[in-house]
Amino acid sequence: MPELPEVETVRRGLAPAMEGRTIERLELRRADLRFPFPDDFATAVAGQRIAALGRRAKYLLIDLDNGMTIVAHLGMSGSYRVEEGGIAETPGDFHIPRGASPAHDHVIFHLDGAPATRIIYNDPRRFGFMKLIARAGLDADASFAGLGPEPTGNSLDADLLATRFAGKTQPLKSALLDQRNIAGLGNIYVCEALWRSRLSPFRAAGHLVTPTGRPRDGLKRLVPAIRDVIAEAIEAGGSTLRDHRKTDGTLGYFQHSFAVYDQTGAPCRHADCDGTIARAVQSGRSTFYCPACQKG
The missing domain is CATH 1.10.8.50 (Helicase, Ruva Protein; domain 3)
Structure with missing residues (x-):
């Protein structure tokens, strides 16, 4: 399973392509990954501007302008691919290689602007997940409640x-x-x-x-x-x-x-x-x- 440094590398790789861009359309090619997608997920995020990309532990946080956050986990085999102007890049490197088959492209973020940009989530084992949570309520969510300090933060001593x-x-x-x-x-x-x-x-x-x-x-x-x-x-x-x-x-x-x-x-x-x-x-x-x- 990807560890904190890999998730942070993915965040840094995605940020230049995603921050400040608007999600024109979220394409869901199946109904679930590890869990079902949130109800009306695609509709809820369409038209929203991506304010920032963050990370907490091994979770990727995609903050939207409307106060909601897409919480994403890579699971065992998940990866993101940035397709920009016909050129592809997969941010992050892992001890176990990531999948690349289009058959496992399950979620696609279609972003506004030029060049045309797609952020593609690929997950052969489908053990990753995405959910939509109000940013103000993240600490109370089951994924985050009780988490200890970050190993990169000043609070760890x-x-x-x-x-x-x-x-x-x-x-x-x-x-x-x-x-x-x-x-x-x-x-x-x-x-x-x-x-x-x-x-x-x-x-x-x-x-x-x-x-x-x-x-x-x-x-x-x-x-x-x-x-x-x-x-x-x-x-x-x-x-x-x-x-x-x-x-x-x-x-x-x-x-x-x-x-x-x-x-x-x-x-x-x-x-x-x-x-x-x-x-x-x-x-x-x-x-x-x-x-x-x-x-x-």
Whole structure:
């Protein structure tokens, strides 16, 4: 499933083509994706100007001038394609390639202006979704209620995580994937951040907190590791976006820099470690780590 950096790269790629444009027509080629589309969805957004594109966790937010927001999730296989003047671009790059068959083009935004622009949502597995919510009510919606702070925001720090991890016997990796603790973190970047901070994915989250509720050194290392790995992934996508010429949509190369994710059997990249990357399964998900140096 696309993670926060990929969704942010998609947002940055779509924004120049969508912000300030009016939706002349929304073409729905089926009645549903993961869920049915909102009632009268196409009618409700037709003629509305797109004020801004935002992101919360792994959700893309398309804010309209009338105070409504299209909330979109990419699911397992969703992607957007920008067709502008006959040239196509697919913003974002993912560890698992996105689909490209027109047979899976399910939603098309027809935008005003010149050159003629279409924003096409393609989703072979149809596990993504779109819904329409009043912007003022987003925080109360089931998708957003209870979400933790963004890993890119100033509110995330070791003290905050200490309050959320105190007394928890839950494995550290599982605690980091809990969206109530941090919004938007996914399996790939949790594995990478834990490796950078040399923390075991299996240790209890509460072990990173002192009896008085203060963060231990491991937790103090973890927060900047999370920030850095997310920032570098976003920048990798963003840098290629600036250089891309709207050809085959190949964007973002952070996946080539994975230190542990999907690197089973590779030597650990820490200069002072001679360990080998291993794979384990936690709660049905693959965990990649170095048994030699991730003991903290």
